Amino acid sequence: MRLNKELKELKELESLQVVKPEGILTMYLNTDPSDPEQSGGEWKIQLKNSMNSFENYLKQSDDKEELDKFKKVRKQVENFMFENQKNLKKSVIIFASSDQSTWFAEILQLRVESMFYWQETPVLDQLKNLNQSYPKLGIVLAQQNQVKIIEAELGKIVNTELFELDLDTEDWRQFAGPRASTSGKNLQTDLFDKRFEANQKRWYKNLAPTLDKVAKNHNWKKIYLAGEKEEALDLASYMQKEVDSIFYQNILDHEESQVLEKVLA
Structure with a gap:
């Protein structure tokens, strides 16, 4: 739209x-x-x-x-x-x-x-x-090695993108549209958890400028962010764009329409 x-x-x-x-x-x-x-x-x-x-x-x-x-x-x-x-x-x-x-x-x-x-x-x-009342907005959902963006306007979802960390190259890969989840939850082994904990801040810091660019280019009027508390706070702190509200919940795998309803409630 x-x-x-x-x-x-x-x-x-x-x-x-x-x-x-x-x-x-x-x-x-x-x-x-x-x-x-x-x-x-x-x-x-x-x-x-x-x-x-x-x-x-x-x-x-x-x-x-x-x-x-x-x-x-x-x-x-x-x-x-x-x-x-x-x-x-x-x-x-x-x-x-x-x-x-x-x-x-x-x-x-x-x-x-x-x-x-x-x-x-x-x-x-x-x-x-x-x-x-319902300007163009972006919802950023963080879940370990995945970050999903839901973009909405007039209370209607207009775009969805997924950023997934390649654990071999440590580069974030971008995918447009719906994608089957291979989220961090599915990778939760002791070895992965320790590696994520050690590198979380650096990995999210590398992604933050890309999220800022998306927010600017897509003219987001409001930004909402959701994830486990430490992940959400880290990602928000590295973004230059102001985050209007943070939800300390891991809802990346939830139905996108339900996420939007929660944000607009």
């Missing part, structure tokens, strides 16, 4: 700093199954009623050209919801223009208030509030 770039473009539309599209739909839709008001999939009724309301208004206004433009957007939005109905979480946010110059659609694990707008400019209030 390239939120900063997309939000900048939407703000330009909001302030009419660029040529305005020919009609734009703003949709904030609550799809949270834990919400008592959504237990039966009521979002489908809300979506249909709101779309019908806009369409009926445009029919009564006798503006056939704008009505045709709205129908194009409606079809695009309804197709997206149909194709993703099994993947829905707590909300969906969509900005869609009739000339197809704007299309922003995100399924989020954050609740919104259902609101619909059809006008010349997007309505960004809820998106701005979410961006401020």
Whole structure:
């Protein structure tokens, strides 16, 4: 999710700093199954009623050209919801223009208030509030010879990377995406434990500049770190970037979505 770039473009539309599209739909839709008001999939009724309301208004206004433009957007939005109905979480946010110059659609694990707008400019209030409350962040999980990064934005995981220490060369190797765990727990022999204890500070000190670079390049607004107390404190102390919160728990092998929920709780 390239939120900063997309939000900048939407703000330009909001302030009419660029040529305005020919009609734009703003949709904030609550799809949270834990919400008592959504237990039966009521979002489908809300979506249909709101779309019908806009369409009926445009029919009564006798503006056939704008009505045709709205129908194009409606079809695009309804197709997206149909194709993703099994993947829905707590909300969906969509900005869609009739000339197809704007299309922003995100399924989020954050609740919104259902609101619909059809006008010349997007309505960004809820998106701005979410961006401020849930900025781009990095979670660094340390577990002996492995360090995992979970990157999230708007409460949604957007990237995962793993750094694993090559015990032969003592170099950290980087892997992108999910990877089967061969963590330090699996290497816990007396010999390994003694070697790790003797070299932990040096190994983490060597990795810290790489983590700082990732945080800078990816524009993290907040950094969270988790691991056994001594490991977490060592790694945090060697990083130049400020760590906002440290959890003294070994959770590298936990489900990534659960880790994110814990951090945001």
